[in-house]
Amino acid sequence: SISGRRRIVELRVPGSEKNVFQDxxxxxxxxxxxxxxxxxxxxxxxxxxx
Structure with missing residues (x-):
């Protein structure tokens, strides 16, 4: 069997209500x-x- 994962992080944007996701x-x-x-x-x- 083969297994793997991706690393995705959520970054907060100063002064914004939205966040950015980075792979x-x-x-x-x-x-x-x-x-x-x-x-x-x-x-x-x-x-x-x-």
Whole structure:
């Protein structure tokens, strides 16, 4: 599964009743999976995935 979030902040505007929203971009994605690695290169494959 893949999950991610965006960072959006609300900024108050001095002297105004309105606020401004600013998109500060996305945070790093988190990728997770389940399974088994088998075979003679299982540990090497795990290191490559990290």
């Amino acid at each position: 500060l971009g996305r945070e790093p994605f988190t990728i997770s999976f389940e399974g088994e690695l088998v075979g003679s290169r299982a540990i090497e494959t795990l290191e490559e995935l990290r």
